[in-house]
């Protein structure tokens with residue numbers, strides 16, 4: 001009898017090159033560190049290069065030479081071409097692309113009726129077009145080589161509508177919050193892109209999947225955490241580290257027969 005292939009049963013990213021966008025953010029930092037611990041070399045792409053450098057230095061102290069910070073704007077095709085060239089020259093070809101960056105616009109919490117087109121376009125440009133550009137630049141090279149794994153970060157609000165009652169009295173960093181329509185729209189669009197490219201590149205050995213985080217606790221006020229948690233079967237918000245398992249699974253060969261899928265890590269919020 002043949003022993004189970006350890007490449008299919010154990011997450012091992014030794015020697016893999018990962019390109020992670022939004023690497024300096026709340027989840028990006030957790031993703032970068034957990035990937036480093038599994039042996040990957042991670043290019044932490046973020047438009048906030050100072051923050052990326054600081055965080056990379058901290059992770060590199062724990063896992064030497066694992067993180068390379070890189071300043072870039074994912075909405076720029078030129079920046080994507082530069083990212084590709086820099087990474088290929090310094091580290092080699094990208095094995096895993098994680099499209100994780102997302103943004104808020106200056107008037108992100110404006111009601112739908114008065115939400116400006118300028119803000120709409122800005123958010124769509126980062127959350128949706130930026131992901132497309134990453135797939136086009138890095139994914140196409142993966143398809144030419146015949147292997148690769150792409151993970152797009154979605155949101156529960158690309159799958160279900162936000163319950164507006166949750167936002168009454170809710171605050172984050174001292175201001176009232178909600179989830180605008182543009183956020184749901186931008187994430188739902190990336191789910192469409194994920195399935196499209198999974199089919200498009202299936203015969204090229206490139207897997208394209210998504211991960212859908214539920215609300216991650218990062219200092220929201222008690223009104224929000226209580227109201228949000230009441231909607232979650234597991235009764236609480238997520239800890240950022242709880243997203244890492246699904247991401248590592250989709251990144252590695254333990255998910256080698258999975259493409260076009262979405263792992264929803266939401267404590268059950270979308271089941272009812």
Ligand SMILES: NC(=O)c1ccc[n+]([C@@H]2O[C@H](COP(=O)([O-])OP(=O)(O)OC[C@H]3O[C@@H](n4cnc5c(N)ncnc54)[C@H](O)[C@@H]3O)[C@@H](O)[C@H]2O)c1
Pocket residue numbers: 021022023024025026027028045046047048072073074075099100101102103126130153154155156212213214215216217
């Ligand atoms: N935190 C949550 O509760 C939550 C819930 C559901 C989904 N998500 C999704 O998970 C992902 C990560 O979320 P997060 O909470 O870590 O966000 P975050 O705001 O903490 O981090 C996003 C990072 O992306 C970077 N970024 C923004 N625009 C960029 C651009 N044009 N080019 C390069 N970098 C850019 C920012 O500088 C920031 O470091 C996002 O896609 C988000 O929509 C988060």
